[in-house]
Amino acid sequence: MAPRSAASLRSRLAPLLLFLQLGFIVMYALFTEIQSKVSVDGETFANVYPEFQDVNVIVTLGFGFLGTFLVRYGFSASVFSLLVAVMATQWAMLLNGIESYRGKIRLDVHSLVDAEMCTASVLISMGAVLGKTNPVQLILISLLGVSGFVLNKWVLQTLLKVQVLKSIMMLHIFGAFFGLMLAWILYRKGSEQQFEKEKFDHKTGLFSMLGTVFLWMFWPSFNSVLVDDGTPGRKLGVVCSTYLALAVSAVTAAAVSVLSSPKGKLNLIHMQSCILAGGVAVGVSMSVIHQPWEAMTIGFTAAVASSIGHRYLKIHMLLAFQCHDTCAVLSTYGLPGLLGWLAHLLLQIKNLDDHTTAIRFAVFHICSLLITITLSMSMGIITGLLIKWNFWRPPQNKKYFDDQAYWEFPNLAKGK
Amino acid sequence: MAPRSAASLRSRLAPLLLFLQLGFIVMYALFTEIQSKVSVDGETFANVYPEFQDVNVIVTLGFGFLGTFLVRYGFSASVFSLLVAVMATQWAMLLNGIESYRGKIRLDVHSLVDAEMCTASVLISMGAVLGKTNPVQLILISLLGVSGFVLNKWVLQTLLKVQVLKSIMMLHIFGAFFGLMLAWILYRKGSEQQFEKEKFDHKTGLFSMLGTVFLWMFWPSFNSVLVDDGTPGRKLGVVCSTYLALAVSAVTAAAVSVLSSPKGKLNLIHMQSCILAGGVAVGVSMSVIHQPWEAMTIGFTAAVASSIGHRYLKIHMLLAFQCHDTCAVLSTYGLPGLLGWLAHLLLQIKNLDDHTTAIRFAVFHICSLLITITLSMSMGIITGLLIKWNFWRPPQNKKYFDDQAYWEFPNLAKGK
């Protein structure tokens, strides 16, 4: 079947990429300009640039190397996620600019940061279908996923008057449910036996550990980047909360991993996902966290939920719902995101004296979750049905989790 | 013996981690709060956060990947060092806060930085026993090591009125001697033949090279982070000195490695440790370094001492003192630390015109070293005796340097 697969990449991927990229260049030429005046007083390069760089590291390196644990899929995991990231970021910058559009969309480093936050939601989704999709499908997922996320953000901000920060932090929940629906739609009978390629070895485990460590280290940046620069104390507070939650998650993930293993051993891939749970949960609920113990308790609960999800939910999802979630995004981002949402609700209500305000807040908060889940699942189903189309030449079952289908290995040829 | 080892992790590690983590959460709830007001005028997010992030990279990634050269111990080296780091940091933040305790310990990013400096000393110690301890023992080492280091810091600052910066920079010496005592106490007859697993290959050598490069690149941050923000010129001077010392160390380590090799070849593991020697030595002596050539000479001497130590001292320590030092922390941190201490003494005395002051300084300086060494060695012996207890189920000789005892490898099972 080699020729078919070869043809698929050449006649589908290259035209699609060139068409989209040239289209983007034309759209950028017509609608954008670089903002080269600094808009806010006192804003300097040193204030803004490191924040962009940290988010860039998370998006490019962190998410890019997270998927490299797949023993025969490392090249694809790292390069395809870079492709998805740059397509999604270019598209998100245009979409984010539409609202404030007056003559030209003005791009600056803040636009890049906002766009990369949207990109993160797509990279989360990509985890659910990693190894079971070809790059053409991934590019389509990236465009439709970003569109859905920006739509969701717009709905929350415009209809429900949700704060910008909170609407963007829905990215974990959006990404997880969007990806889950993709995985569910794309599931094919008889593909289970191919999942035996879905394994890791001593070296690839370390590569994905590297990606994880970068996510873990820079997660405080990811959570604090959208907090208003005018309140440095608040921003530093978010950094402390996130660090503490991540620290607690790491310890808890190890404990639960050992407890839930039949032989009392640790599992590297489980741990890699679960040590991030605290960061995700605090990200969703950070605007109401004021005490260290709150962040730590959220981190503890999130890691427990995530670890148990990893151990039992992933296999259950496969058997009961026929939904194969490669990187277990439901447990890694979905559950901690929902937990963070719940923590936000409880802490906010606890702080409000007035019953009426509390109930009003609860209704709004629940609505924003329901809208996010509904939009993410429906966009996921639509996208899944579109990319299932044979026109995109989806990989055969036996090509799952395998670089061979997409990459030249010229080392086997003599003389390179 | 698999069941015994399995039981050991489940019935010891999980309860210990959960107990400690829940205990920390309770203590943080009772005694701490997040400092969300910025205390110093003119301090902004951009001034503080990148410094924390650099130290965080050193502690999490640098030390974490330094130990991954062990060919069958990569998962353990990277994950256990993360666990040790987060436990030690949580504990150090509490201990550091006791002194200034009034009602509540106020946590901010500076507390995180201080705590991570203490953590670095434990991660250095961990290098001496890497691969020969189980995670339960490592957790105990992290708590006792941090306690000892904070005690030492307190003694130096309170009794001898040593500057904060200098007392913290004793971390290299403290860590090395603490670790050495652990390795000495834990030594078991007949374990030498297991050390054949203590090797590296083409790929694991590159992983630990990666950790080394991160340490090397961010060492200027590590040295400059504690210098007072009010003197940016001084801080930048420390950065230059550290860079120069590190550069000289890299060149010197290569030269000595070739000279001392029977076949005139380089040794990757030796070089990885010795290129850091200049950074360690400058860290200990930085407050008196004012000229580039001083930093470079210190870097040169430290690299020579460290390289020779690596080549001859490690094997001598094993044969003569029955002390097996996995990562050669004596040569990597101990000798350069002592050299830095000596350089400090000489440069300071040279600068002082007055004999009386010079002698007084020398006495104080020697006392601070003796106290540090005494405290680190006695804490090391106490900790070593405690963790040697069979209750903690220390690994058998044949399980040394082997991930198999602690990690699931589910890829061998079908369908994951």
Next chain:
Amino acid sequence: MAPRSAASLRSRLAPLLLFLQLGFIVMYALFTEIQSKVSVDGETFANVYPEFQDVNVIVTLGFGFLGTFLVRYGFSASVFSLLVAVMATQWAMLLNGIESYRGKIRLDVHSLVDAEMCTASVLISMGAVLGKTNPVQLILISLLGVSGFVLNKWVLQTLLKVQVLKSIMMLHIFGAFFGLMLAWILYRKGSEQQFEKEKFDHKTGLFSMLGTVFLWMFWPSFNSVLVDDGTPGRKLGVVCSTYLALAVSAVTAAAVSVLSSPKGKLNLIHMQSCILAGGVAVGVSMSVIHQPWEAMTIGFTAAVASSIGHRYLKIHMLLAFQCHDTCAVLSTYGLPGLLGWLAHLLLQIKNLDDHTTAIRFAVFHICSLLITITLSMSMGIITGLLIKWNFWRPPQNKKYFDDQAYWEFPNLAKGK
């Protein structure tokens, strides 16, 4: 032949390194001092240090790991590039200081940044001869290359009054042509059959991907670091332009890689080089880029040129000119650099209303390119002839691309 090779390293490398390093220490002692006063008002640690650190990451980690794809040459690629980097940086700081020399050269973090930019040009050249030179030769290349580059910078700035920024950004073109000449001079008949070791595998491909990703992520820092701090808006504009050009390059490189492959597959090593093309081209032309689409078009063109160069030029260079360019530096840095130069010319002329000024600018611009190419090629030929000398014991053909000649592998010995 083992003894000969062994002797070569011991009797050549160690004395050379020690002699040069001690020489540097003496020169630094005589001619330099650390600038510990902050010179410019309002300049703080947080403004300057992160910029140095980003460039340091590019030079140390990015270029260091870029060459690790060679399956049996990873240790050498990463460590030798570190050695080259620190020698070149120490030498460049001295050379850069000569001009402003009055009594003492004052070193600060800006000197480090400038020196590391010069170092980058040597690391690019090193890519052309990677695996075919011993470390002694590489050290000589680093010193002579930096001397040539500083000379070129001085000629451009003094004779042609080229701006500092533009003269430094010639580093890509200088490095590529210097390296190319080295590779041409060093070519030996009959070495082709040894090039079969010049291959990558699943793991080493990921290591070099890691280096690439770091270059890709921090390239905006590399381009913006020399832009005047007084114009933060301009600096942030360069960041945006560079990011967009890099994003477009990534997409375009994938498309062209698939189109030009006989089987319609991607090639990892080609892509790794070509995704950087946009950053190189924008670096050379950044002072005239004001619109996003300009940056994106430059990124697109550079990636197309670079990808086609990779696919066809490398093998053509070998067969027609007997010039074996290991990392294809001509396509990776040379062609995009020339394209950026051309884009600069065209955009500048477009902006100038006056014909006379436009022609004058064109003449100057062409002269600066010709001077750079002439100087780089003649320095390359001189250096090549010097290092071809048998006194330096160049590696035999069969030792090409092999760590074995330079590194101990003590793991094969029992008990380490």
